[in-house]
Amino acid sequence: MSVWFNPAREIDALLRKAATSVPGFEADFDPELKSSDPRHADFQANGVLAAAKKAKANPRALASALLESLRTEGGVDEKLIQVEIAGPGFINFKLTPVALGSWLREYRDESKWRAGAARLMGGRKVVIDYPSPNTAKQMHVGHLRPIVIGEAVARLVEFCGADLVRDNHIGDWGTNFGILILAIRRAGFQLDAKSPHALEDLERLYKEGSAATKADPALMDAARAELAKLQAGDAANTALWKEIVEVSNAACQRIYDQFDLKSDVILGESFYRDKVDQVYAELQQYGLAEESEGALVAWHDEEPRFSRHAETKMPFIIRKRDGSSNYASTDLATLLYRLEHFKADEIIYVTDGRQQDHFHQLFVTGAKWFKASKRRLPRLRHVWFGTILGEDGKAIKTKSGDPVRLQALIDEATERAYQEVKKKNPDLPEAEHRSIAKAIGVAALRYADLSSSRTMDYTFSWEKLLAFEGNTAPYLMYAVVRVRSIFRKSGLAVGQGEEGATDPETPTEIALARKLLGFTAALDSALEDLRPHHLCTYLHELAAAYGAFYAADSVIVDEPAVKARRLMLCSRTTAILEVGLRLLGIEPVERM
């Protein structure tokens, strides 16, 4: 018989079918099949308990009637799956070593898993918006998250079959430019885009401008006026703006390169400067926007918070009092562009959680607008993340204080990794020490950020971000290195030497094999809410299972069948670890 790629799904279907001929089960019976504590079983069906309650029947009796029906219908092959009733009426399904072995022989490489995953998002056109920084600031540790989370989500979605456009929607058309231009003028500063200190100078000026406009409302108005001039096409401000953007983008690119981040398009807010008038016109035409205190705003009375009757007014401001555009204007224009130009089925925005209200209003406004104009509305998702906090427990900001720069963090991670690899593996050539250190350092940062739930805030700490032991990227990469070393020493390529492999036998072989089968479930749960930490958790468990196997069972042994099956386990382990690490944006290394 053929081997099921996803046994849980097949068992679920069989139980539903079996239930149709058993009195006591309704037509919409859900077996509630889920993965189980491995001490009991691989999967357990809990649904009989709920059904028994409805039918006022004895759950265990109902469960055995269901199993009887399953058997008469052909049931499951008991050589592959053991079934038993347990506890108050759970049905346990345990995969036998025969089933595990068959699966491992059948589903052997990335192309098989990719094909399996493609059913999740295959054929969908998806635009993902990240890391979308504001311009004219140096990147600090707070900018780690949009880069790392955005990249992981993008790769995950792409792996699952989406036709993906990565759009870096940089913030290059907002009031921060008004502040910066004002500060430059006030300081009499001459910007030299070629100066190596250009960005530092801009950042210093921005900080000065930010403090000054905060202290003096008249200066804030002056800053807004500079922005209005820029948006109106003023030649001097436009020239200055161009230089600032150029300096800023070059600096960002140096960071992106180190994170292996590539955008398909960079369509910043300024790209939409000539597209906002249509937004104003249409929203007014459909009665979705109106004047309020001189600004053009959208209210959403059906939501108390965004209602015009709310105690604290919170309108969606789509055009400012002075006529200039803002975040909302350009985001609405961007929404339309992504529908018309990219034919997006889905748009994913990766930003800080403090923008939740903005996106809520954007999505509601967009939905009403597209409905009124008879346009198709893409699925809109805000993939938000928590804030990285400074030692003081407050969000890290450029405006105040002096946050750790992202480049400094990368450099420190690389240096620590370099010292470590030189100590652990002194015989490697210097160049390899350097390249391994770079890979491990950045990987450690990424994984540290990705491994906790993205909606959690966390406090910045060198110790946390640069850990190399335990549940860290180096631990996972190390598991890959140990597998590859075995193949290298045996003169085999990964994937070779497994002819005649028997089914897993020892407890550690069986535990590893079961963990390997869990890959697809891990993908599902990571994709569900676009939460990469589910993948991290899985990969750590897989690496741990490999660690136990590695310590308990020698691979290079004399008995050919044992050796073959252990090589097979090694090969599958490294293949899944490598695919999983790459989904997180981490490139494995051969040695470390």
Add this chain to the structure above:
RNA sequence: GAGGGGGUAGCUCAGUUGGAUUAGAGCAGCAGCCUUCUAAGCUGCGGGUCGCGGGUUCGAUUCCCGCCCUCCUCACCA
């Protein structure tokens, strides 16, 4: 006030639609394991009334209600 995040082991955090005698992991602590495939590793031990109080249920860290603590957002910043 409204909306959102969080409150689980000394610390940092998992816990998928409520589920099974011991609620998991990493770090930190303690005790072991390198002449054989890389010890960035492996094995074991100790450590938790899952914020508090009710409710629903055969069963609640998970669902409902109330309360407490904490962080974030709330008119022209993005």
